[in-house]
Amino acid sequence: MDDREHTTDVTPQASARSAQEVADDVVARVLARAGTALQAGGTDHTTFDGDQLDLEERTSLRRVANLSTELEDVTEVEYRQLRLEKVVLVGLWGAGTAEEAEISLRELAALAETAGSQVLDGLLQRRRTPDPGTFLGSGKAAELATVVAAVGADTVVVDGELAPSQRRALEDVVKVKVVDRTALILDIFAQHAKSREGKAQVELAQLEYLLPRLRGWGESMSRQAGGQVGGAGAGMGSRGPGETKIELDRRRIRNRMAKLRREIAAMAPARETKRASRRRNAIPSVAIAGYTNAGKSSLLNRLTHAGVLVENALFATLDPTVRRAETTDGRVYTLADTVGFVRALPHQLVEAFRSTLEEVADADLILHVVDAAHPDPEGQIAAVRHVFADIPGAMDVPEIIVLNKADLATPEAVARLRSREVHSVVVSAHTGEGVAELQELIADQLPRPGVSVDLVVPYSRGDLVSRVHEHGDIDHEEHTPDGTLLRARVDESLAAELEAASRTA
Template sequence: MVYYRLASPNPRTYIGSGKVAEIKSAINALDVETVIFDDELSPGQLRNLEKAFGGDVRVCDRTALILDIFNQRAATHEAALQVALAQMEYQLPRLTRMWTHLERQSGGQVKGMGEKQIEVDKRILRTQIGVLKKELESVRKHRKQYRSRRVAIPVPVVSLVGYTNAGKSTLLNQLTGANVLAENRLFATLDPTTRRVQMQNGKEFLLTDTVGFIQKLPTTLVAAFRATLEEIAESSLLVHVVDISHPLAEQQIEAVEKVMSELDVSSIPKLVVWNKVDRVDDPQKVKLEAEETGDTICISALTGEGLDDFCNAVHEKLKDSMVWVEALLPFDKGDLLSTIHKVGMVKETEYTENGTLIRAHVPLRFAQLLKPMRHLVKDTSISQRG
């Protein structure tokens, strides 16, 4: 591992010539095959570094490494499409370094073999990128239709977000009995998974597990995983899961918040969950810090500790996003009344000659469904007096 502090990156080799020579010596001494840079390198920097280190040494930047990991983790057709698109868009400007062994120039105006091969490969790659984008757009439309059907069932949607390996999938499995892959490794989950959670008080919400974030997440991945990340924008509540036992927990929190700000979801209510509290040296101290922070719950998704507190906090947070309604339901709408009890918070029920008069906090989209039967709908700020 080599660390290097730079005022600004070298435009040719990212690092200085002295550090290039030092790394080359280490490569020869240790018989190194791959050199990984923890930052994104330009095509020119990659080409110059490989030339400096020797033709048999592969130079890999942060983006290429993450793409390789994503490629190994892609378990579904959608994830495979998303990763393939990101890889191709990453490779497109870097094709020139693949053909340096061929002739780049020839006499007169005739292009060299290498240059012609580059043009052919770029054209093929652009065509493949176009095909993948069309397939992903089809996936995006299908997911949008799925979300539309889900909106018709007015259960609040809670999305788990957080740094990779924070324990989001384990939390989903604990609460829902799902069998989502949950392993101690980076990016174990690439596809969003949604399951229904039934709380002890009979209330329900949908819980969605999303792809884990990471510091300096490549923009190509953010773009490729647009269909996945759109799930977050449709949420009633975001649950930011933090591995509080990790020594770099603060930096991971900042990385997640940075990506969230880029997704423009600041208007969605958020609940912070400090996970893996069973692994910290002083759990009681951490719990006291969480109480002082406010809107923070301590849990262990692995052991189940704190899950009741988590569900109660979700319940209270969802209430903030609801509106107050008074609606007269015909007696033949018993299923609707049952749904209100599941997804809303019923304040009062009164049986009249014409039907059941119900006063409750309900999700905004559900309030729209009740519009023909409503007596009164107030805004959220007024409703909280109810």
């Protein structure tokens, strides 16, 4: 038996060796399950999900094999199109626990596979702060280069956001493309965006990320030779436009960003018009929000038979979907499915999708969907609320915590979450468990009309009676010779129309 088992004093070498062994075990577990939705048997749909006509198109976006991303003397702007194929994951294990490091690395594996990559290997380093030079440190970077060469990877994916200098230094060591977590998420968004507004928002976020990360490639980028070069003059053909290629790229990117902002701003009034119409007709709105892959679209389909795309992958939904629904007592409301959030959601995306995220702030109620079967649901809740804090007004909207995937979660996890989140309900969008209780809770939480009316509506204004049925609370309805007698509670605008109509009865 090893003598180290009998001693309480651990040498620094033994401590470091132990930490490395733990890190290697974490990587082995992540790679064994490849951690991800795509490796977990695909997506199990229900009849509520409809025909899923978009799914075939989505799966066709998987990456084509045999594309190389090795560094070349290119003059095109980098990251205009990422070519992820065979990747090695890299993560840092800082002050947290090994379990937290594993959850983060597993999520990175899921992101990489959602983008269409094949995860070959991974490295996890115990390091309190990233190295300012190569993120990992020179020794670990050299080890990474060996792993990349051994497995034949063409891309390294880093679990963190790299400074431009760190990415360049790491690429110089490993000799393949290095992509950080932010670029990976942006790439997934670029694949999945379908609407005109969604595509513009993603492109704007990509360009904001790209601008400080442009990199020159040798003399092909040097075009600045205006006037007398070197004081002596180099003759005809040497007087360039006065800007380097990288400066031209930056200017083009800024011009494109300005155009995209104008386009997104021009699309905003249409969305606001729809919201104003719902407010004018006093239609309450409910926003479904939450961590990516928590089951938001499945819940929308269960509540409304919307048939929107459901995929067991990260960021399957980017373009918001609004559907009509009814409470258990017959009131009409709208249900909006929104883009999923993730830990450290790139600020470029939060800014670019601000107009879309306004659906959350303008809602009367938020259904915060949580994957109760996830290893760290509390971390997911905190990450979503962190994004809420960046959306003006979102923190003021009433919130119901919907603990989804109850059919997969352990009773202990559900009990722990319910004790922490008092205003919560346990459901399974897949089996339908708890959905009836959720619908009752929605009906109870949605704002009710505040103006009481007691009047007779002429039979010629049956449209008003219909609107009272849809949007009001009727206490008594009776058909009289002069018209329909109503005692009900409605909103102010409808009450004014009813009063005007009753005077003509």
